[in-house]
Amino acid sequence: MVLSKRFVMLGLAVVIGLTMSACNWNAQRNADGSWTVTATLTETDAQQAIDMALDDPLIKAVQVDFQNGYMTVSADRQRVNGSQTDKLTFRIDLSVVNGHLSLVVSDVRLAGQPVDPSLVSVWNQRIANRLERAGQRSPNSTLQSVAVTPNDLTMVWHAQGRQGRQ
Numbered sequence: 001m002v003l004s005k006r007f008v009m010l011g012l013a014v015v016i017g018l019t020m021s022a023c024n025w026n027a028q029r030n031a032d033g034s035w036t037v038t039a040t041l042t043e044t045d046a047q048q049a050i051d052m053a054l055d056d057p058l059i060k061a062v063q064v065d066f067q068n069g070y071m072t073v074s075a076d077r078q079r080v081n082g083s084q085t086d087k088l089t090f091r092i093d094l095s096v097v098n099g100h101l102s103l104v105v106s107d108v109r110l111a112g113q114p115v116d117p118s119l120v121s122v123w124n125q126r127i128a129n130r131l132e133r134a135g136q137r138s139p140n141s142t143l144q145s146v147a148v149t150p151n152d153l154t155m156v157w158h159a160q161g162r163q164g165r166q
Contacts, residue, residue, distance in 0.1 A: 086111035099142030
């Protein structure tokens with residue numbers, strides 16, 4: 001079963017909305033003039049942001065569940081040519097590679113069937129790029145860590161201050 005390009009783009013909108021609308025930011029100045037910036041998103045905020053970002057009448061009942069180390073997402077997707085719905089599910093794992101966000105969307109299934117891997121590959125990169133841009137408050141910052149717990153999603157950034165730029 002293949003997801004439409006429109007659905008993939010809606011998925012990207014979900015992640016952007018999720019990170020931009022519900023982030024809680026905390027910045028602390030370090031002794032060397034740099035900053036440690038922490039962005040935190042709760043599961044409740046994520047659920048609300050995804051519900052608002054999915055502007056598709058075919059997708060209903062979106063659920064986000066934070067686990068230790070990853071997130072699961074599920075939704076009901078109405079078939080275009082009928083009143084039946086299929087369950088859409090996937091897993092998101094986040095990590096840091098060379099100061100940048102790395103993201104893997106896996107186990108993507110629609111009606112229990114795997115989704116075309118080429119679409120999932122594109123989705124992985126686009127979501128990671130957009131999440132990083134949305135979470136990064138300064139162009140002079142690098143991602144230090146990302147963590148998902150049952151309570152929140154946290155990204156910690158290191159940003160160079162004026163004294164830190166030599």
